[in-house]
Amino acid sequence: MSQKALVLDEQAIGRAMTRIAHQIIEKNKGIQDCVLVGIRTRGIYLAKRLAARIEQIEGEAIPVGELDITLYRDDLSTKTANQEPLVKGSDIPFSINNQKVILVDDVLYTGRTVRAGLDALMDLGRPAAIQLAVLVDRGHRELPIRADYVGKNIPTSNSEKIVVELSEVDKVDQVSIYDK
Template identity: 65%
Template sequence: MDSYERVLLDEQAIRRALTRVSHEIIEKNKGIENIVLVGIKTRGVHVARRLVKQIARIEGTEIPAGEIDITLYRDDLTPQNEAADPELKGTDIPIDVKDKKIVLVDDVLYTGRTVRAAMDAVMDLGRPAHIQLAVLIDRGHRELPIRPDYVGKNIPTSKDEIIAVKLEESDKKDEVSIFAASS
């Protein structure tokens, strides 16, 4: 396979996509009452914080946000890699999720397994009124019946391609690239 890398979204395109997603969240929920954004560790947390800031600019009020660690909810932990003691990054949701409209936020939606784990983790904290999903990138290839409510950009991919999201907060630049997986 030929090797390649292409930048699909630059800083400005990411900002525009998240601005649009912020407006869609407000519109679909008829405002911001009872909404809590929950970022899935790690880059989903950064995306969630940006959405909170953008929604605050639009509505004039900051909504609660938190972060969730799905490590113990993953379905790919086997007795072999459990022995390695998975690194827990901590869950911090500063508000009771009971009867709230939870918007899970992640950078890339692929198989849906990460989102399923995040939903399990949220449900262990209480029973929200709704769980919605916002993603910066939807690349397809679902293995579970999970569909995002809000998408920054749909990027159809082959399973041999990799989507790399870089965000200023963790990678010192904003960029979404696609490249061929090493064979």
């Protein structure tokens, strides 16, 4: 794989997260009965960053949870043919019943990861609503799923790959396009 273009640097990611935080507050008329749930791995860190921005803006903390969708994936049998799936577990230390759950992920592509996240959430309770926040929407949907909050729309071809790197995992904040 070779890097084709750097699409977002650290500052651009920060601006996108601030914009999404404001949009979440505006759409929900505050953060009353709202919770953030990040999809493993990078969605968790993005959810924590959103929570910090929202707290700066509103002066009030918003609960954050971590969702592991491994066992809900529809490609589990093909991805783990010769090995057991690595399940890290979800950590949602609050009830999602009657809450507005904002599901957070790094890249929205086919929609299959989000579908798995929706299934996992529904097994945990009955939210009042589920909204989706993503850093990057690259198109190519296979399922009828749309994000409520998008940091950046990056139209891509199927021969390209979007790579999100976050300092908590990768020691750098950037989003790049690679040729497969």
